[in-house]
Amino acid sequence: xxISLRDLLTVLHGMGFGALFMLAFAGAVAELYRMSxxxxxxxxxxxxxxxxxxxxxxMVVLAWAAVLSGTYMVYPWYRAVPPAGTADLANYPKFLxxxxxxxxxxxxLGMEWKEHVSWLAPIAITMVAYVTAxxxxxxxxxxxxxxxxxxxxxxxxxxxxxxxxxxxFLNKYAPVRGGPAIHLIGGEAEEGD
Amino acid sequence: MNKVESKRPDLxxxxxxxxxxxxxxxxxxxxxLAAGIxxxxxxxFALAGDAFPAINRLFTFYxxxxxxxxxxxxxxxxxxxxxxxxxxxxxxxxxAMAKVNVVAFVLLAVGVLLTFPPFMDLLQxx
Numbered sequence: 331x332x333i334s335l336r337d338l339l340t341v342l343h344g345m346g347f348g349a350l351f352m353l354a355f356a357g358a359v360a361e362l363y364r365m366s367x368x369x370x371x372x373x374x375x376x377x378x379x380x381x382x383x384x385x386x387x388x389m390v391v392l393a394w395a396a397v398l399s400g401t402y403m404v405y406p407w408y409r410a411v412p413p414a415g416t417a418d419l420a421n422y423p424k425f426l427x428x429x430x431x432x433x434x435x436x437x438x439l440g441m442e443w444k445e446h447v448s449w450l451a452p453i454a455i456t457m458v459a460y461v462t463a464x465x466x467x468x469x470x471x472x473x474x475x476x477x478x479x480x481x482x483x484x485x486x487x488x489x490x491x492x493x494x495x496x497x498x499f500l501n502k503y504a505p506v507r508g509g510p511a512i513h514l515i516g517g518e519a520e521e522g523d
Numbered sequence: 524m525n526k527v528e529s530k531r532p533d534l535x536x537x538x539x540x541x542x543x544x545x546x547x548x549x550x551x552x553x554x555x556l557a558a559g560i561x562x563x564x565x566x567x568f569a570l571a572g573d574a575f576p577a578i579n580r581l582f583t584f585y586x587x588x589x590x591x592x593x594x595x596x597x598x599x600x601x602x603x604x605x606x607x608x609x610x611x612x613x614x615x616x617x618x619a620m621a622k623v624n625v626v627a628f629v630l631l632a633v634g635v636l637l638t639f640p641p642f643m644d645l646l647q648x649x
Contacts, residue, residue: 439640439641446566447638482555
């Protein structure tokens with residue numbers, strides 16, 4: 331079982347950072363809402379507040395890792411220009427997509443939206459982590475502060491959803507491939523049935 | 524013999540919590556408004572890079588990533604500078620949070636809209 335280096339790093343970008351960041355939203359929204367509700371059933375203890383802060387800090391790291399690895403590692407492979415006369419565009423995903431009217435929108439809508447909108451998420455979640463750490467339980471008092479935090483969390487979630495969904499589709503229609511092969515597990519040839 | 528119940532301290536209302544209750548909203552407002560500014564800057568730069576080839580070239584900080592490298596780097600710089608300036612100005616202030624929120628949400632909406640390719644194309648008459 332082998333995987334190419336570019337495949338592996340694309341998986342790290344999409345599943346390791348992006349998907350993990352997206353999964354973390356459920357916990358963040360639930361905890362932020364519970365903690366900052368005007369009359370919480372059980373006020374958050376200092377330990378729970380610290381836990382939430384570390385949770386949000388981990389989300390901040392994941393969000394920045396996702397956009398930075400996407401912009402500076404995966405995207406250059408995606409938009410690599412094929413040498414003149416190249417017939418097989420399999421290693422040039424952008425040009426593979428734009429070469430056919432049935433797939434060109436995956437680039438002009440999908441990638442062009444994804445590459446920009448995803449950057450809203452780290453900006454928003456960094457602000458949310460800062461405000462949550464700074465105000466802790468006091469987040470319940472100024473209602474507008476709480477509203478702003480939740481709105482930015484929801485927009486960050488939507489932006490991540492757009493980026494993640496288009497990332498998955500783009501990788502299906504024009505996967506980023508190439509680079510040295512990494513041998514994962516030895517296998518044995520099976521006879522066809 | 525009556526059992527004397529000891530009063531357990533409320534861990535959620537320690538000195539730190541008390542000081543949190545009296546924090547001005549300025550630092551939070553500065554972070555929220557700056558996030559809105561950064562989002563709008565991202566959208567405006569993305570549109571500018573798409574609409575004008577000269578700006579597109581200007582934003583190409585890292586050739587393999589093209590203009591995306593400059594668009595996002597400058598937007599992040601704008602966001603951080605706005606945050607720094609607002610945080611200094613509002614460090615001890617209590618500001619009209621409702622107004623700050625409205626402005627921040629409008630800026631966030633600008634950022635979302637201007638990163639949406641069909642809306643960018645509409646603005647450029649494509």
